[in-house]
Amino acid sequence: MTAPLIQTESLSKDYSVGGGVVHALTPLDLTIGRGEFTAVMGPSGSGKSTFMNLVGCLDSPTAGRLLFDGEDVSRLSTDALADVRNRKIGFVFQSFNLLARLTAEENVELPLMYGRVPRGERRAKAVKMLGLVGLAERGHHRPTQLSGGQQQRVAIARALVNDPLLLLADEPTGALDTRTGVEIMALFQRLNDEGITILIVTHDPEVAEYAGRVVRMRDGHVISDERNASPVRAADVLGRMTAQAAE
């Protein structure tokens, strides 16, 4: 295996609530290799979001270390973390989080603006990314003029535009109907085939079946870590759905 992309060493996170302390993440050791497609599962309150926020460099741990792409990011300043997020991580949210006043292209360009990419290059990159997610024709549409699935594709294009090492998705299909959800998973699988590392949080077991690795959490611990050599191909599921609909 190549050098891991993410490596946690006794990573923990406490929250002080009222008088007491909540151990949202008890010392946790987990390694995620480059090119893996991992699904994190677990009941509500098990620490999934806390873990995602740390891996996504949105937060710093209470104790322990987090190595991202070989760099210890657990003690970085907020500005330095912002730069890591900008250069190496793409976020996909359950509720898309597109800016309603901007067109699809402008939404996709946003990370490039913070990455100080010259104005001229941004549009070309954004157009290319929209093509990659199958929305070449929709660049000038605003989010309200797009379906949920299309909005999530725009969000994925935005996450990809900086050529990140990691795609982090928190319940990416949570706001979508079944078929659209499968379409998004098919897109994720295609991107993963092209080499990008993907980490998704989901409570939906069917979604987890598309991942090559499933990490289950409870009370801030990892309780199981399974690899699946032959995950379900979302493209095949789509094919079957289309066939069924035709009958």
Next chain:
Amino acid sequence: MTWMDSLISALQSLKVNVLRSALTTLGIVIGVGAVIAMVAIGAGAESRVSELIKSLGSNLLMVTPGSVTQGGVRLGTGTRFTLTEEDAESIQRDLASIVLAAAPTVRGSGQVVSGNVNWATSIQGVTLEFFDAREWEPGIGRLFSQEEVTGAGKVVLLGATVADNLFSGGDPVGQMVRLQNVPLEVVGVLARKGETGNGGDQDDTVVIPLSTAKKRVLGDRQLRGNLVHAIAIKVSDASLMEEAERDARDLLRQRHRLRDSQPDDFTIRNLSQIMETRAESSRVMTLLLAAVAGVSLIVGGIGIMNIMLVTVTERTREIGLRMAIGARGRDILTQFVMEAVMLSLIGGIIGVTLGLGGSILIAELANWPMLIQPQAIVIAVAFSAFIGVFFGFYPARRAAQLDPIEALRYE
């Protein structure tokens, strides 16, 4: 994020809620508009006053017969003439250290005729001191000679308006005119002075030697002997005005043999001082209105701060998203300060436009003078930008200090 990016982002988000943006800038629009209009009108008034002082001649004391009560109501005006040519000579001689010229004048009005053109105007009979006191020279032609002044020479200097009307552009010098049927030779035309403060035309006059006026032209029964209508005193320096006024009063009281119990039988007025007082009160007015405008600018600024706080709250998720994709605190700060600055700057520019339009309109309608001052425009625009920065900073800093995780969770 470059400045250009912040600017574009700011305009994009202001565009979303045009009505709200417009209402928010209203305070700034009114404040800046008021400042610009006031400065334009105030400066216009002040420049007219200073022009007027310049045209009357600076450092001028005007002595007229009759006395003035405390309230400023003149008693016995014109009923009894008390000032004489000798009074003027005495002032000039005895107060020579502080007085440049003391000019006795008589006034009247009459018809001046050239050929078949006829013009009614005011007549001033003067000595040569008049021209020093009023700082008034012939624009073309020459002054009177000493002989003409003492010997009732049949000569006249025309005011520019009179010359225009009688000779319509031709050269009047050397021509004969009839003033109250007395034939006089035009020896020159006085340089143009323009309007007086209350709209009168200072150039609508003819000037003749004092002796000519008394013996040949005016023939005023009451103005016997050496009596004159007024004496204009030109003081050598502005700082000596009060001293000159006091000395002239003492001298005149002594010459008129007034006892201590008797009031002055003449009045001394300091023209520059009267004008200064007027200018001062217009300055005070301007300051007062400026304070009102300042308050409305601050209120406008607080309005911007209020709307920016609302905006930051409404857009919490957007802020979280921007942070997640790599915005630093500074980027968020710049973006929201920029929005506030755009609001106030646009308000400022609209305010300048309206203020200029308004003052031009007022100047036209009310026939007030106005003077557009480029510095005032620059300062007003810069100040409105400053208001944006000042009142936008706190909301923007709140935005910049948001925690990205909580911001993204915000509903």
